[in-house]
Amino acid sequence: MQGIQKAKGERSLRSQIGKKQKVHKQSFIKKIIKTVKKDYQLYLLALPAIVYFILFHYWPMYGVQIAFKDFIAVKGITGSPWVGFKHFERFFTSFQFWRLMKNTLGISIYQLVAGFPIPIIMALLLNQTRNKRFKKVVQTVTYAPHFISVVVLTGMMYIFLSPRNGIVNQFIGLFGKDSVFFLGDPKYFKSVFVFSGVWQNAGWGSIIYLAALSGINPELYEAAKVDGATKLQTIWNIDIPGIMPTAVILLIMNVGRIMDVGFQKAYLLQNSLNVEASEIIATYIYKIGLLQSQYSYSTAIGLFNTIINIILLVSVNKIAKKVSDTSLW
């Protein structure tokens, strides 16, 4: 009697568990069906862009493996033989390596040091101008070069910096100095590169800080006025702390791109005279890969570049999180 009851109990327990599992399974499938039913149209809307990213971003990521292979076109990406770190070793030991690193990092650190504070200063100054009209004119004019193409920009630089009749050298000539061949001398390349960038983008870069400044609580300014603060003190104690989070975020993003010096401008400004200073990783990847068809070697250099960027981005983000509580993620 007891045994039967026990058995019965077990059976009912088992069937109960079974039912529960079944119910669970059913509700899970139901949930999926429900979600799909609810959201399938949203997925369909996103689909074309998803296909684009898979084709032109994720498929190339699969192709990155040729950095560890000897790519042979007829065998394809998958069929080419593995060679481990051969191409990386070749790059690290090549005489080009240090020159490329020096030029790439040199330009981008210079760019960061000179280019990063200028938009901030511009925004702070613009923010203090009372004359609305003047402010508008300065903004309109300084934003404009941002939309000029790199080709036109470099064309203008060749014109203005020409040693024969360029306007810059005519100006230098007024002081009785000899003309300088800016684009033919490796010594000037970095400065020319960086300051043409500042000319083109400083105004545009200030917009984001102006937006941050306009978001500062006006009561702070009133309090400062009551306390008798000068404009300089207001900038120092209210404006700068107010735009700090924006500046930190932008700084992190800039550091995360430190190895990405603009290919187009470097390539267009490059000539046989300044190549010593103008050969950067991006231009080298282009030459080795597309002009000399060393696909695997070029991909390996590119991958090295990307990995350095990611390491820098992650570590700067970590430091920023600790120091200022602001971070990308």
Next chain:
Amino acid sequence: MVKRRGDKMKTSIKRSKEDLIFDIINYTVLTLALFVVAYPLYFIVIASISDPDAVNNGLVWLLPVGITGEGYERIFQDSRIWLGYKNTFIYTIVGTLINITLTMMIAYPLSRKDFSGKKFLMIFLMITMYFNGGLIPTYLVVKDLHLNNSWWVMVILGAVSVYNVIIARTFLQNNIPEELYEAASIDGCSHFVFFIKMVLPLSKAIIAVLTLYYGIGHWNEFMRALIYLRDEKLYPLQIILRSILVQNMSQDPMMGDVENAVEMARIGELIKYGVIIVASVPVLLLYPLLQKYFVQGVMIGSVKG
């Protein structure tokens, strides 16, 4: 009491004096910046209509000297420039249309709080911002798809920019209330219909911003053409510009009638100035009208979300 008031007055005088100095420095610096940015642009304009000899001898500073339209005449006779112009026009219009369509289509689902794939899709997009296959792997894919050396590559590569998707999504989140769809769906409105009939008409401002960003990107595109195009008939304007401005090849085809080498160099310089203007005119014409939208785009983008 009197003394204290005196102190206060003294500090306020001191303050206004310091502020005055600050203002003077401020306006001077900004005026200088204005001049440094504007002058090169202005110079190109006056040099393009001046006598090239006067420009070479440094006589052109503030106003054009010996006004001539010769440079522009030669530019308009050059078939390469016309072809480049036409190609760039097509790439810009078709490319931008594709950009806007795809960007808005993915931005809408991402803007909906109740969308189940939201988080996954965001990560899917963000990864491509920091990690990419690089030049050669992308080149191989384009080759495999037989897009190499065709005009498709100019309109399809770069079809969606993650940054612009985020701007558009942020805009939709802030401007299309969730309840609007719920109300519409009760009446049997599907997401498709809602997207076309409600979302797009309410998104004119962001579509303007995206059109400008993408459009100017296409107009200025150089690298893609350099890498993927071999056929001269497909060359966009920027490639033609490079051969004239950077490689100094303004002489060859259109100079058949000019025998003298000195004359050739002279007109070559003039053409450079003119060609910069001709290539930048569409952008520069639109710019003042649409500046508001550009700035709006940056503002929306700066909202972290």
